[in-house]
Amino acid sequence: MNSTTPGASVTVVGIGADGWPGLGDPGRATLRHAQVVLGGGRQLDLLPGEVTAQRVPWPTPLLPALPDLLAAHAGRRICVLASGDPMWFGIGSHLARLVGPHRVRVVSHPSSISLACARLGWPVERVTVRSAVGRDLDRIRRDLAPGRLLLVLGPDATTPATLARTLTDAGYGASELTVLAALGTDREHRVDGSAHDWKAEPGDPLHVVAVRVAATPGTRVLSTVPGLPDDAFDHDGALTKREARALALSRLAPTVDDLLWDVGAGCGSVAVEWLRTDPSTSAVAVEARAERAERISGNARALGVPHLRVVRGQAPDALADLPAPDAVFVGGGLTAPGVFDAVWTALRPGGRLVAHAVTLEGERVLVDQSVQRGGDLTRLSVERAAPLGGFTGWKPARPLVQWAVTKP
Ligand SMILES: C[S@@+](CC[C@H](N)C(=O)[O-])C[C@H]1O[C@@H](n2cnc3c(N)ncnc32)[C@H](O)[C@@H]1O
Known part of the structure; x- marks a missing residue:
């Protein structure tokens, strides 16, 4: 299937970790009306019995399988469940590329980034967001400058400790870290500390790490403008x-x-x-x-x-x-x-x-x-x-x- 495939259309519904109770009316109505719902196992488990559509969990790896999966359900009312905002490090942009943006309807939901900023009082437009999922965490070193507000999406529960070590090694051990876990659920909690003495055990895999970047005295701050010493x-x-x-x-x-x-x-x-x-x-x-x-x-x-x-x-x-x-x-x-x-x-x-x-x-x-x-x-x-x-x-x-x- 590609952008010329006739008839393929899909609605993507963003869902938070709080599941069905956190969904708005448009998302709920779409799900009730769907004939097939595709999504991650964790997201599908959040749906109540009143959603009667066939539930199809994503295969692994997902992206190569996506065209055949959509083709297999062509002609049905397809709903895709995405975590948070479907267009933010999510499945929405892949689907838009595959079937064309005019055939994808997106029912948005606040992203984990918006929720994290709400908890921290940070303006979203001032924040630098980096994903360490499938990427080397050392890439964060390029972003290190005093005063930067960083939000890091990590692959697993060990991310905060690895990030704390990387910051300290780069001369930014004075940075303040906040792990925001299970945002939007009744398990939501936060752990605060500084990078150089980060002690927290690996916690909830569902988290975002916020970093207020600060240099340890004596650290040379490097610009991204060419002409480094x-x-x-x-x-x-x-x-x-x-x-x-x-x-x-x-x-x-x-x-x-x-x-x-x-x-x-x-x-x-x-x-x-x-x-x-x-x-x-x-x-x-x-x-x-x-x-x-x-x-x-x-x-x-x-x-x-x-x-x-x-x-x-x-x-x-x-x-x-x-x-x-x-x-x-x-x-x-x-x-x-x-x-x-x-x-x-x-x-x-x-x-x-x-x-x-x-x-x-x-x-x-x-x-x-x-x-x-x-x-x-x-x-x-x-x-x-x-x-x-x-x-x-x-x-x-x-x-x-x-x-x-x-x-x-
Ligand atoms: C003056 S240095 C370049 C400096 C570099 N721009 C930097 O800032 O580090 C020239 C380099 O070219 C390499 N070199 C010379 N001939 C080469 C070739 N045919 N293929 C690949 N490398 C070569 C040398 O080993 C040397 O490391």
């Missing part, structure tokens, strides 16, 4: 320095859902900063040397982007099976034959290519490439104030040539 990365000197990195990222211009290839990734600083700009982006770091490839993974985890894919290998061969990028940074391997042909061919139309050279040989390649493909050549010279005898003088770094071009 060089020592924010573990590196062996093969690093695109702060000013050059910031300029490279401005030319690479990450936007929603964009994929970057960082070719000759060194310690991964360019790819890491790319990913920190927006959680929807993705990146592949290609690095020839094994110990550096390992360092890239460490930097990615420490800086909250563990989803950075690291490929150890030599460009251009290592690029062969990668998905087409929206942007490419070439920081190493410029003089290897075929690298620019490979990245130019793979780059999507409108994609950005940025390359840095610090050697004359690399510079010659960039000049040739710019003659062939256009774009801008820029020479960057950075000087830093440093001790000179008893005084202070300018210490120049190696000049660098940057080539930046957009594929037509």
